[in-house]
Amino acid sequence: MKPMNGAGIISDRDILIAVTINILGVYTLSLPRILAEETTAADGWVGILLGGGVACILAWVVAKLTLLYPNKSFFSIASDLVTKPIAVILTFLFTLQYIAITSFQVREVSALAHQYLFDQTPLEVISLSFLLVVVYGVCGSRAGIFRLNALFLPFVLVGLLVVVVVPLVFIKTENLLPVFQTDFKGYVQSTYSSLNTFAGFGIILFYIALVKNPKNTPKMAVKGVIFNTILYTILYIVCIGTFGNSTTANIFFPTFDLSRTVEIPGGFFERFDAFLFLAWTIILFVHSLMAFDIAVMTLMMVFKKVKKIMLVITLTPLIFFISMIPKDYVELTHIARYISLIKLTSLLLVVVLLWSAYKIKGGKQSE
Amino acid sequence: MNKFTLICSLIFYLLILTGCWDNVEIEERAFVYGLAIDRTEESKSNSEIELTEQLIVPEQFASTGSGGGGSGPAFRNLTASGETIFDVNREMFKQASRTTDPTHLLLVLFSEELAKEPKRLEQLLDVFLREKDMRRGINIAITSGKASELLTVVPEHEKVPAQYISKLLEQKKNLEIINVVKIGDIQNKLLDNVSFPLPLLKTMNPTVIDYEGIAIYNAQKDQIVGTLKGDYAKGLSFMSGKKHTGTINIEVDQEKATVELTEIKSSFSLINDDPNNLHISVNVEVEGTIAEQLGTDDVLDREVLQQFNRALEKEIEKLTKGTLTILQNDLQTDAIGLGSYLFQHHPKLWKSVKVDWETGEKYFTQSRIDVIANATVNRPGSIIRTTNN
Numbered sequence: 001m002k003p004m005n006g007a008g009i010i011s012d013r014d015i016l017i018a019v020t021i022n023i024l025g026v027y028t029l030s031l032p033r034i035l036a037e038e039t040t041a042a043d044g045w046v047g048i049l050l051g052g053g054v055a056c057i058l059a060w061v062v063a064k065l066t067l068l069y070p071n072k073s074f075f076s077i078a079s080d081l082v083t084k085p086i087a088v089i090l091t092f093l094f095t096l097q098y099i100a101i102t103s104f105q106v107r108e109v110s111a112l113a114h115q116y117l118f119d120q121t122p123l124e125v126i127s128l129s130f131l132l133v134v135v136y137g138v139c140g141s142r143a144g145i146f147r148l149n150a151l152f153l154p155f156v157l158v159g160l161l162v163v164v165v166v167p168l169v170f171i172k173t174e175n176l177l178p179v180f181q182t183d184f185k186g187y188v189q190s191t192y193s194s195l196n197t198f199a200g201f202g203i204i205l206f207y208i209a210l211v212k213n214p215k216n217t218p219k220m221a222v223k224g225v226i227f228n229t230i231l232y233t234i235l236y237i238v239c240i241g242t243f244g245n246s247t248t249a250n251i252f253f254p255t256f257d258l259s260r261t262v263e264i265p266g267g268f269f270e271r272f273d274a275f276l277f278l279a280w281t282i283i284l285f286v287h288s289l290m291a292f293d294i295a296v297m298t299l300m301m302v303f304k305k306v307k308k309i310m311l312v313i314t315l316t317p318l319i320f321f322i323s324m325i326p327k328d329y330v331e332l333t334h335i336a337r338y339i340s341l342i343k344l345t346s347l348l349l350v351v352v353l354l355w356s357a358y359k360i361k362g363g364k365q366s367e
Numbered sequence: 368m369n370k371f372t373l374i375c376s377l378i379f380y381l382l383i384l385t386g387c388w389d390n391v392e393i394e395e396r397a398f399v400y401g402l403a404i405d406r407t408e409e410s411k412s413n414s415e416i417e418l419t420e421q422l423i424v425p426e427q428f429a430s431t432g433s434g435g436g437g438s439g440p441a442f443r444n445l446t447a448s449g450e451t452i453f454d455v456n457r458e459m460f461k462q463a464s465r466t467t468d469p470t471h472l473l474l475v476l477f478s479e480e481l482a483k484e485p486k487r488l489e490q491l492l493d494v495f496l497r498e499k500d501m502r503r504g505i506n507i508a509i510t511s512g513k514a515s516e517l518l519t520v521v522p523e524h525e526k527v528p529a530q531y532i533s534k535l536l537e538q539k540k541n542l543e544i545i546n547v548v549k550i551g552d553i554q555n556k557l558l559d560n561v562s563f564p565l566p567l568l569k570t571m572n573p574t575v576i577d578y579e580g581i582a583i584y585n586a587q588k589d590q591i592v593g594t595l596k597g598d599y600a601k602g603l604s605f606m607s608g609k610k611h612t613g614t615i616n617i618e619v620d621q622e623k624a625t626v627e628l629t630e631i632k633s634s635f636s637l638i639n640d641d642p643n644n645l646h647i648s649v650n651v652e653v654e655g656t657i658a659e660q661l662g663t664d665d666v667l668d669r670e671v672l673q674q675f676n677r678a679l680e681k682e683i684e685k686l687t688k689g690t691l692t693i694l695q696n697d698l699q700t701d702a703i704g705l706g707s708y709l710f711q712h713h714p715k716l717w718k719s720v721k722v723d724w725e726t727g728e729k730y731f732t733q734s735r736i737d738v739i740a741n742a743t744v745n746r747p748g749s750i751i752r753t754t755n756n
Binding site: 249 | 502558559710712714
């Protein structure tokens with residue numbers, strides 16, 4: 001087996017950044033609401049920590065798995081372990097999944113913009129102009145995507161930091177009481193919900209093959225998940241402290257509304273949310289950029305002779321079309337749930353399948 | 368690609384990227400600073416409301432007042448009536464000529480009459496939380512009398528009534544004034560079914576608005592059930608441990624004295640947790656400065672200081688007792704947040720009394736609430752006494 005095309009173009013740190021930024025996303029906006037529905041007062045943080053813990057273990061296992069065959073693509077690992085036809089099916093499953101994710105992000109951008117910015121501007125126009133920028137990014141080199149990640153991360157982090165720090169003044173500690181009054185079912189549900197939001201680390205399955213010196217990569221992937229766990233915990237506590245449990249459970253995007261409670265005196269800054277919209281658009285952009293890239297990458301693993309640009313051009317209309325299918329916001333929220341479910345189960349399925357195949361074969365192929 | 372096509376496509380891109388459908392020039396926006404909601408005078412159908420919007424006139428608002436330009440008012444009030452606020456707002460477009468823009472809305476006033484109708488207040492609040500242009504920090508107040516009248520009161524030092532009122536609401540140096548009530552806080556209380564106090568305003572004369580007292584909203588009946596004024600309002604402030612301060616009059620040696628409170632802390636503690644004999648004590652801790660004394664006591668004397676402390680404690684206990692009697696018996700409304708305290712610190716007990724807290728068994732009315740005040744006068748002011756006789 002030849003090393004994968006483009007292997008060695010990124011470093012450990014790029015994986016850390018990619019994982020961090022890919023877990024953040026639309027789910028970050030609505031996570032506090034979902035957790036608040038399921039738990040009493042601020043107990044949701046237990047769910048986040050547990051969910052984060054499980055995600056850490058999963059990320060470690062996935063990273064270790066891909067490292068059994070350093071710098072080999074997912075497709076070649078899979079065809080080696082579980083025959084070629086099954087590998088083709090698995091790879092296609094991921095292609096479909098990432099196409100769906102890209103479409104979802106593209107639609108979500110316009111949905112968000114509609115909710116907070118525009119009334120008249122048509123959905124299609126926002127989505128299309130966003131998608132075209134994403135296409136431009138995907139057409140370039142893969143290393144460029146990681147550089148964009150690194151470039152955007154500070155903006156995103158500063159944005160989130162402001163969201164978390166500024167409302168600290170408004171926190172009412174009594175909103176955080178009483179502690180541990182949630183029933184067992186609530187904890188299980190909230191762990192599951194938060195685990196769903198962590199599913200974004202799945203990208204390492206495809207990107208680790210590109211790492212130059214992948215020895216420390218599992219650690220980096222886990223670090224990315226831990227970072228998000230901490231961030232989510234703080235975010236959740238700030239949300240509950242500011243709004244109270246019942247209100248958090250009744251706001252569509254509590255994280256976003258945090259920025260609307262912030263009022264910096266002076267006419268212009270009284271509306272602080274505009275700046276935050278910037279951060280979220282960046283997150284969604286990078287998110288869909290990576291998802292699209294993986295969709296293309298998985299296709300190229302199977303069809304080795306097809307040019308990248310051809311694939312991109314074929315996929316773009318498809319993605320746009322799919323993104324326009326959901327009729328309304330109710331469907332969109334359902335789809336969000338299904339997508340993260342699929343992300344998680346497909347990851348679990350592949351990990352279990354490949355690990356057991358590796359164990360059965362005795363693991364000698366890697367040497 | 369030759370240069371011609373390149374330039375053509377660039378121009379094309381420029382054309383399609385010039386802006387979005389939603390662009391509204393800033394000159395075209397009429398910023399709304401205040402809203403007043405009343406019942407319609409005729410009240411054809413019961414649900415009709417009359418909405419008054421205070422729009423800013425930017426030209427007057429921006430001028431520094433030192434001559435130049437016209438000297439008209441810096442605001443413009445429009446009134447229309449209809450079924451829902453959003454609907455009336457659109458109705459107002461027929462009068463406004465500019466698109467109304469609530470992004471900088473400061474406050475919403477509801478007339479007492481309207482707020483006393485069951486469910487009206489919570490129904491009317493929905494739009495302020497739902498609309499994307501609204502902030503969660505909009506101030507709310509109830510007005511005795513017509514709400515729209517308050518938006519016509521122009522004080523000498525402010526250009527826009529809405530600004531004057533919202534600054535008035537934020538005043539912190541009086542005990543009869545409660546913490547500012549923001550729309551975002553109310554949502555949580557409405558969702559949790561918790562009663563809460565609201566500021567009550569009144570027009571005194573064409574240039575002055577008076578903070579009249581505190582209106583009490585009952586979450587079970589979904590309406591304003593009564594008001595607390597004067598000393599009763601002060602009593603409420605002591606129990607809910609406000610961040611702000613105020614003054615209190617006491618009597619020492621048959622002579623009046625005023626103490627300025629610098630800090631008020633209050634906490635609840637549950638003494639008996641049997642639902643039928645609930646006993647809760649409210650511990651109020653205050654620190655104060657002697658601000659004015661009509662007598663001639665030697666304030667350096669420990670005895671005298673103790674007298675001041677005792678008098679202060681007695682006065683606080685008297686004030687709060689008065690307020691509690693009204694809240695427990697007349698209004699039967701837990702406006703001091705005892706229910707929230709029980710939920711937060713004794714969740715098991717709260718589960719059993721929650722349903723019958725204010726209604727039904729009326730555990731709130733029946734529970735015994737004691738106020739234990741602990742006062743410390745820690746600064747005598749700059750002098751010992753003014754006269755010797």
